[in-house]
Amino acid sequence: MRKLGLVLLILALVVPACGPFGAAPTPTLVPSQLADTGMQQAALKAVQNYARQSSYEYKNPSFNLVGQDGAKAVVHATADFQTRKGFPYEQYDALVNLKNMGGTWSAEPVQEFSKLEWEGDLQRGPVTLKSPAGFSVNIPAGWSGYVAPQSELIDSNICGTGPTSVKATPIFVAIPAGYSAANVPVAVRGFQQCPRAPGLSTILQQLQKTRDSDKTLKFNRLELTSIAGQTALVAEVTDQSGSLLHDYYFFQNGRQLEFLMQAYPGQDISQAQGVLNSIKFQ
Numbered sequence: 001m002r003k004l005g006l007v008l009l010i011l012a013l014v015v016p017a018c019g020p021f022g023a024a025p026t027p028t029l030v031p032s033q034l035a036d037t038g039m040q041q042a043a044l045k046a047v048q049n050y051a052r053q054s055s056y057e058y059k060n061p062s063f064n065l066v067g068q069d070g071a072k073a074v075v076h077a078t079a080d081f082q083t084r085k086g087f088p089y090e091q092y093d094a095l096v097n098l099k100n101m102g103g104t105w106s107a108e109p110v111q112e113f114s115k116l117e118w119e120g121d122l123q124r125g126p127v128t129l130k131s132p133a134g135f136s137v138n139i140p141a142g143w144s145g146y147v148a149p150q151s152e153l154i155d156s157n158i159c160g161t162g163p164t165s166v167k168a169t170p171i172f173v174a175i176p177a178g179y180s181a182a183n184v185p186v187a188v189r190g191f192q193q194c195p196r197a198p199g200l201s202t203i204l205q206q207l208q209k210t211r212d213s214d215k216t217l218k219f220n221r222l223e224l225t226s227i228a229g230q231t232a233l234v235a236e237v238t239d240q241s242g243s244l245l246h247d248y249y250f251f252q253n254g255r256q257l258e259f260l261m262q263a264y265p266g267q268d269i270s271q272a273q274g275v276l277n278s279i280k281f282q
Contacts, residue, residue, distance in 0.1 A: 044063070064076045071100040071101070075096045093113060114182040134282050153255070170189065189262070190257060191257070
């Protein structure tokens with residue numbers, strides 16, 4: 001399974017500095033097992049092999065099925081690793097690719113586990129978060145979210161106006177609980193873009209050029225509309241793997257804001273869409 005960055009090809013032409021954004025370490029979750037015993041054994045073996053090859057001690061392995069297509073499956077694995085003797089155990093996660101041959105599941109070797117941490121003060125849902133950028137958003141149960149404080153926002157006078165945004169400041173994230181930034185299968189993120197465009201029509205023209213020039217991206221929707229009482233530009237895009245990007249642009253309090261939902265192929269995006277639909281501007 002490929003990373004969420006697939007559909008960020010479109011953003012690279014609009015916001016070159018749009019990078020991953022996250023929040024604080026997620027609380028320890030109750031270990032879970034896969035319903036399919038064969039899958040469970042194969043995924044556990046992948047964790048054990050990684051720990052042995054890395055000379056790590058491990059405990060509390062946990063597995064959840066991310067997606068399955070016939071004889072192929074992707075499992076999200078978490079485990080507590082002790083990376084050095086005498087050091088505390090810390091949570092890590094990875095996506096494990098499984099395949100079924102002759103009725104037996106086996107796992108591809110895991111190249112890397114990522115530390116289960118984010119950069120800000122992550123809050124578990126259900127909770128309503130209020131951003132000093134002028135919006136509120138609902139985080140559902142089973143998800144976690146973060147909004148940046150006033151000190152991390154850029155004043156509209158400093159940001160200025162220009163034809164192309166060159167900096168994207170992370171201001172919001174919502175993710176299913178228990179995933180690292182590297183392996184989360186669906187996420188909703190928010191950014192302040194600087195310099196801001198003269199108007200939504202300028203951004204629309206940039207995206208139209210991307211649509212016309214990059215045939216690896218399929219634009220299912222690209223239009224100006226009204227969302228939460230605000231005029232917005234909406235772009236809904238899929239790439240060749242089936243990964244999704246729903247991209248929304250607004251102007252609020254003199255700032256250019258972008259909210260985007262990214263999802264792996266085959267993911268249930270209903271809760272992520274619910275997060276986007278819950279955004280209210282003040």
